[in-house]
């Protein structure tokens with residue numbers, strides 16, 4: 001329906017507005033429809049069906065790049081969309097705009113779906129979005145800092161310090177729940193972060209190299225080895241290539257790191273220390 005039509009109908013509705021109840025409702029609805037047009041709030045917010053239908057549209061239209069669970073797939077460099085709302089205030093409108101217009105200069109395409117369907121996609125992304133730890137974790141960040149330097153900093157950064165074999169943890173408490181963080185520390189191999197999949201390589205001169213996969217295609221592989229050097233190999237030149245199931249991160253059981261110590265580390269990660 002074009003804009004002209006809408007105006008014509010609402011004038012008509014206005015004339016009848018107070019003559020019968022149905023037209024009054026129609027008028028109110030049109031007024032509402034015009035008002036929501038172009039505003040930044042999701043008109044479907046709070047409607048659980050919107051997120052469900054949005055999920056189906058997502059799996060049909062977006063999963064090839066973003067993965068069926070929206071967490072991304074290894075072979076394509078498209079972001080984990082469960083993180084879109086993590087951290088600082090992303091608005092529904094900006095997510096709407098990215099879906100509508102795409103991201104220029106990237107493979108993220110523009111989409112010509114009707115507005116309602118895009119809002120359903122926005123509702124879906126909202127519903128699966130992670131929001132990190134919302135309240136302060138009960139722990140001692142000063143003690144946590146020492147524990148972090150001794151046990152974690154060889155592989156992880158916080159601020160400007162630390163290694164790079166594992167992910168930078170400076171903002172991790174904004175994008176992971178407390179349960180998810182505890183699980184990654186107690187049981188690292190349960191869910192291995194994208195960009196950190198463990199691999200073992202045997203070179204043509206029988207050198208054994210272990211590391212995490214940074215990039216890979218049919219012909220080549222780039223890794224960060226466990227000494228934290230970036231290295232690239234042509235697959236044809238390798239004697240062996242093994243995708244490992246176990247993360248290179250050690251398992252921190254309670255005998256190595258008590259629950260109290262774990263909370264101290266998490267409260268350090270949450271702090272600005």
Ligand code: HEC
Pocket residue numbers: 058061062063064065066077078079081084095098099103106107108109111121
């Ligand atoms: C051909 C691959 C491809 C398809 C299909 C695709 N995307 Fe994307 N999308 C990308 C890439 C790549 C980016 C990252 C663009 C950039 O910022 O460089 C992206 C970015 C986004 C962003 C912005 C993320 C952010 O952190 O700001 C949103 C939201 C998004 N996509 C949603 C969708 C939805 C919803 C669909 C389906 C309707 C979809 N995409 C289909 C590849 C794709």
Ligand code: HEC
Pocket residue numbers: 148151152153154155156165166167172176181184185188189191192193196197212247248249250252257265
């Ligand atoms: C020997 C290197 C190494 C050490 C030491 C190490 N990690 Fe890790 N860590 C990794 C690697 C590699 C990954 C990515 C693979 C995975 O998810 O297991 C990782 C993943 C993580 C994740 C998940 C991040 C995400 O994006 O969800 C958390 C949280 C984490 N480590 C915390 C810690 C803490 C806390 C310590 C110290 C108590 C620690 N790590 C010690 C290598 C290490």
